[in-house]
Amino acid sequence: MKHLWLTAKLDIVESLRARWFMIYSLVFGGIVALLFAFGLTESRVLGFIGLSRLLVTYIQLSMAILPIFVLITTVRSVAGDREAGVFEYLLSLPVSLSAWFWGKIIGRYLVVFLPVFAAMAAAAGWATIKEVEVPWEMFLYYTGLLASISWCFLGIGMLISTLARSIDVAQGAAFLVWLTMLLFLDLILLGIMIQGHVSPEVVVAAALANPLQVFRTAALMLFDPQLVVIGPAAYVIFDYFGGPLFKIYALIYPVVLGTLAATGGFLLFRRGDLP
Amino acid sequence: MINFNHVSKTFKRNQVLDNIDLKIELGERIALVGSNGAGKTTLIRCLLGEYVYDGEVTVNGLVPRRERTKVLQKIGFVPQLPPPLKMPVGQLVGFAASLCNSERKRMEDVAQRLGLDLGKIARLPFVKLSGGMKQKLLIAIAMGRDTNVLVMDEPAANLDPDARHIFFELLAERLQNTTMLISSHRLDEVAPLVNRVLEMDRGKVVLDDRVADDASLSGKLACRLTLRRPEEAIAKALMGWGFRDTGNGTEWEGMIAGPDRLRFLGVLSRYVGLLTQISLDETERSAGQ
Numbered sequence: 001m002k003h004l005w006l007t008a009k010l011d012i013v014e015s016l017r018a019r020w021f022m023i024y025s026l027v028f029g030g031i032v033a034l035l036f037a038f039g040l041t042e043s044r045v046l047g048f049i050g051l052s053r054l055l056v057t058y059i060q061l062s063m064a065i066l067p068i069f070v071l072i073t074t075v076r077s078v079a080g081d082r083e084a085g086v087f088e089y090l091l092s093l094p095v096s097l098s099a100w101f102w103g104k105i106i107g108r109y110l111v112v113f114l115p116v117f118a119a120m121a122a123a124a125g126w127a128t129i130k131e132v133e134v135p136w137e138m139f140l141y142y143t144g145l146l147a148s149i150s151w152c153f154l155g156i157g158m159l160i161s162t163l164a165r166s167i168d169v170a171q172g173a174a175f176l177v178w179l180t181m182l183l184f185l186d187l188i189l190l191g192i193m194i195q196g197h198v199s200p201e202v203v204v205a206a207a208l209a210n211p212l213q214v215f216r217t218a219a220l221m222l223f224d225p226q227l228v229v230i231g232p233a234a235y236v237i238f239d240y241f242g243g244p245l246f247k248i249y250a251l252i253y254p255v256v257l258g259t260l261a262a263t264g265g266f267l268l269f270r271r272g273d274l275p
Numbered sequence: 276m277i278n279f280n281h282v283s284k285t286f287k288r289n290q291v292l293d294n295i296d297l298k299i300e301l302g303e304r305i306a307l308v309g310s311n312g313a314g315k316t317t318l319i320r321c322l323l324g325e326y327v328y329d330g331e332v333t334v335n336g337l338v339p340r341r342e343r344t345k346v347l348q349k350i351g352f353v354p355q356l357p358p359p360l361k362m363p364v365g366q367l368v369g370f371a372a373s374l375c376n377s378e379r380k381r382m383e384d385v386a387q388r389l390g391l392d393l394g395k396i397a398r399l400p401f402v403k404l405s406g407g408m409k410q411k412l413l414i415a416i417a418m419g420r421d422t423n424v425l426v427m428d429e430p431a432a433n434l435d436p437d438a439r440h441i442f443f444e445l446l447a448e449r450l451q452n453t454t455m456l457i458s459s460h461r462l463d464e465v466a467p468l469v470n471r472v473l474e475m476d477r478g479k480v481v482l483d484d485r486v487a488d489d490a491s492l493s494g495k496l497a498c499r500l501t502l503r504r505p506e507e508a509i510a511k512a513l514m515g516w517g518f519r520d521t522g523n524g525t526e527w528e529g530m531i532a533g534p535d536r537l538r539f540l541g542v543l544s545r546y547v548g549l550l551t552q553i554s555l556d557e558t559e560r561s562a563g564q
């Protein structure tokens with residue numbers, strides 16, 4: 001356990017000094033700052049005003065940015081470390097492979113999740129100071145969703161990093177994974193599949209398997225309980241599951257998927273050449 | 276102590292190690308030489324449990340890949356190319372000491388002997404250090420702990436003559452209870468340090484030779500040189516070796532670490548037309564050798 005925390009700490013320190021982390025933090029901090037600057041808390045859309053309006057916009061932007069950021073930075077730094085000889089040296093020290101791999105994931109998880117959460121928490125803090133009502137239930141659920149989706153894409157990123165032996169291949173694969181998930185959002189390929197009379201079960205299964213779609217449906221469910229704005233698959237999902245059950249599924253499924261991907265990555269990492 | 280039993284390694288269709296059989300005993304100091312692509316680094320990585328391979332590698336009866344923490348606890352490794360770590364030096368030392376169950380102070384002491392004050396550079400990112408400082412730090416981490424195998428890839432390539440001498444002294448202190456595997460492209464770089472030479476070519480050991488190891492690792496040679504005329508280039512080279520001018524740029528005196536004699540003569544060979552006299556006298560020799 002000591003080795004696991006040492007490795008996690010090491011990865012955190014390495015990440016905090018990396019340029020990608022600075023950009024990553026600036027992007028999420030900047031989004032919240034911009035949303036405040038443009039007076040989003042004052043505007044009203046679909047009956048939402050105040051911080052809930054800001055949170056809904058923030059979560060939508062996070063859905064677009066967070067997965068690709070997590071994927072690309074993870075595969076770049078892990079594959080980059082391997083190419084540059086960091087693995088050769090650090091893995092010559094007496095650290096177990098499980099402590100190394102999972103320590104790296106834990107360290108990286110804290111580094112990718114905390115800036116996203118901190119930006120949202122800062123918004124809630126500012127709203128409290130300005131005596132704007134904070135929708136705490138929504139805040140907590142969105143925190144859970146962000147934590148869940150970060151873990152999911154981190155796990156996928158680690159799996160890709162293990163499979164790909166070079167930065168270029170890893171980066172290309174990460175982009176392809178993200179693009180495929182993006183295409184299978186309700187309003188894009190799923191819509192076309194429904195138009196092409198593909199069985200509704202297949203469409204719903206594809207929607208439920210896509211963590212981006214799950215995240216998007218759950219995020220919008222809070223402010224649009226009828227889900228009229230996001231497409232037929234989400235509507236069917238809502239009909240099958242009901243709101244509360246789907247909200248739980250949306251928290252658990254990405255965590256399970258990320259854990260499975262990370263475990264697969266670990267098993268491959270343990271079996272193959274390390275540097 | 277270290278056994279390679281029918282070890283082969285293939286990357287895609289390229290066989291990098293071809294049925295290697297080797298037995299290395301405690302106290303042996305081995306030069307692993309060969310050109311690029313000969314298989315030296317792959318052999319080292321198999322020993323460190325970093326690669327999977329066909330055949331068997333054992334260190335004290337343990338398989339590095341399966342029991343890596345136990346095996347690596349006793350192996351100190353200095354890579355040829357320092358890793359581009361962004362973490363501060365202090366944290367790297369703390370991390371390594373903690374993993375190796377060693378004391379940070381021991382690593383700091385070795386670094387200090389090599390002329391590296393860790394107190395002053397503790398907050399600097401490792402990647403920002405000069406090549407020589409990185410090399411000294413990696414040597415300090417490898418030697419500031421209890422190991423009985425040292426695996427070093429061109430370990431002294433970036434060290435100045437003084438640091439090289441200290442490095443040779445550090446090696447000399449471990450002669451009885453440590454096996455050393457020193458990899459290099461050139462035999463003359465490592466020949467004085469070793470008592471066995473393994474030459475690799477295209478994945479095979481093509482030469483396995485015992486060599487006389489009369490040269491003291493910690494000994495020094497007093498050197499006197501007379502030049503035909505003063506010359507700036509050789510003066511600069513000699514001052515780099517810590518020599519002093521005793522006669523208008525034509526008479527020079529200095530000390531050379533015993534194992535560095537070949538390297539030093541290699542430097543002098545560039546100016547051979549200027550040399551009229553040279554003497555090398557052994558002045559210090561450690562008790563154990």
